[in-house]
Amino acid sequence: MAVPKRKTSKSRRNKRRSHHKIVGVNILEDKKSGEYRLSHHIDPKSGFYNGKKILDK
Numbered sequence: 752m753a754v755p756k757r758k759t760s761k762s763r764r765n766k767r768r769s770h771h772k773i774v775g776v777n778i779l780e781d782k783k784s785g786e787y788r789l790s791h792h793i794d795p796k797s798g799f800y801n802g803k804k805i806l807d808k
Contacts, residue, residue: 777789778790781797
């Protein structure tokens, strides 16, 4: 069985865990309608994406 030769220091342990953070959802307020939407997604209320009409309602 493999056993560590030395105790892992708090500094080394925390460096390893530096990428274990929770990333928040990227929510934007739409410039035209004022509704909140995910970035790189179509605005469901107006049907616009990147300034162009994509969906017809």
